[in-house]
Amino acid sequence: MYKKDGEKMVKAVVGANWGDEGKGKITDMMAENADIIVRFQGGANAGHTIVNEYGKFALHTLPSGVFYGHTTSVIGNGVALNIPVLFQEMRSITDKGVPAPKLLVSDRAQIVMPYHILFDQYEEERLAGKSFGSTKSGIAPFYSDKYAKIGIQVSDLFDEKQLMEKLQKVCEIKNVTLEHLYHKPLLKPEELLETLREYRQMVEPYVCDVSLYLHKALKEGKTVLLEGQLGTLKDTDHGIYPMVTSSSTLAAYGAIGAGIPPYEIKQIVTVCKAYSSAVGAGAFVSEIFGEEADELRRRGGDGGEYGATTGRPRRMGWFDCVASKYGCRLQGTTDVAFTVLDVLGYLDEIPVCVGYEIGGEVTTDFPVTCKLEKAKPVLKTLPGWKSDIRGIKRYEDLPENCRNYIEFIEAQIEYPITMVSNGPGREDIIYRESSLR
16 A cells, blocks of 8 residues: 555545545545645635644645645645635644645646636526535636636746736626626726735745656655545536536546646545535435434534535435445546444444436446436445444454445445544544455
8 A cells, every 4th residue: 555665656535426525534644654745626615624633624725644744735736726725724724733834836726816706606696596506715717717718827926917918808808797797896907916916925935846846756756645625426527517516526637637647646545435425516316314314414524514614514315336336436446445434333224325216227327417316216224333433443343234334335336445434533544455456
């Protein structure tokens, strides 16, 4: 699992499902044996919760390995970079006694502008009951501008003449929509330029050609950890479109979002929860409701299943083998990290979704969205273990029904579960040898 001395290696930590799988903990844990941790996509619209000797943290932009003194934290070119949020986050961890991290920011990363956040809010207001459940962090407008080729790169901050020309062009386009669709105040390029001067002051000491930096690091035998945001089912192409995020959540995009060759990625740890949860709208076949959902939500995670960014109660469901097998396949999984297993210790019986019934037929293959919305869960019930498994360090010491649950799910998803998380701390982890190796 870990590199031998002198062996260069790139590993990725990604999510199998809707996000909120516990990637932050797994990244934090694996960062102990890494030199560099790279956030390669997404923005401040989702949080990674970390519990360590410094306390409990919800990170939104900083990589989850930021708490180790020997690591360098990198914001890759694929990230939607909200500069004030990044530096507010830096202050929030150093205020709690965390040493100031070694930070690098890609000169090719693009900047989340104040108007991206406004447009996100305005569009959710306009859509009202048909909204996408956005966190209103500006992510969709940001990526829309990026691919419309009117985004602002970090490198643009250092050429004011060219920057002003870009801002004037952007304002011409945006002000038409503001005036005629949203009926909101217009943008002024001079005010935007002043804001970007402030951003430049904040970010200038950290700007770097990240792709070149990583190229040299790999030649020197460094280990690089790529950290993804959200999960497979929120991927723009392969997720539950249109109820997805606006960037690729797949490990394959890690090569693009960090600026490294794809063949360098040797290990892909895909994180699965022992049950399901989701924030936002969209199809969720194994979803549960009422008191059953409330109880699981209350017991779940570390302090309950509420969004790290929004505080919204997460939608709850049983483990979905169909979605998870699909999620692991799209990620190119080498290892599955199975998280929050300890939460299920209160249940006499644990339902598991093993198939979808669509139009009278049962499938174990994850369908496109229009079929997914018609799917009903096919459930199999397994006996619970009715005990607290926190503190257990060896797989063979887990209760028999707990091991049976893990092994049943491993057989269903067809990918090796090599890590089992039985608590919120980085030390709450059990390593196991999988028969699927």
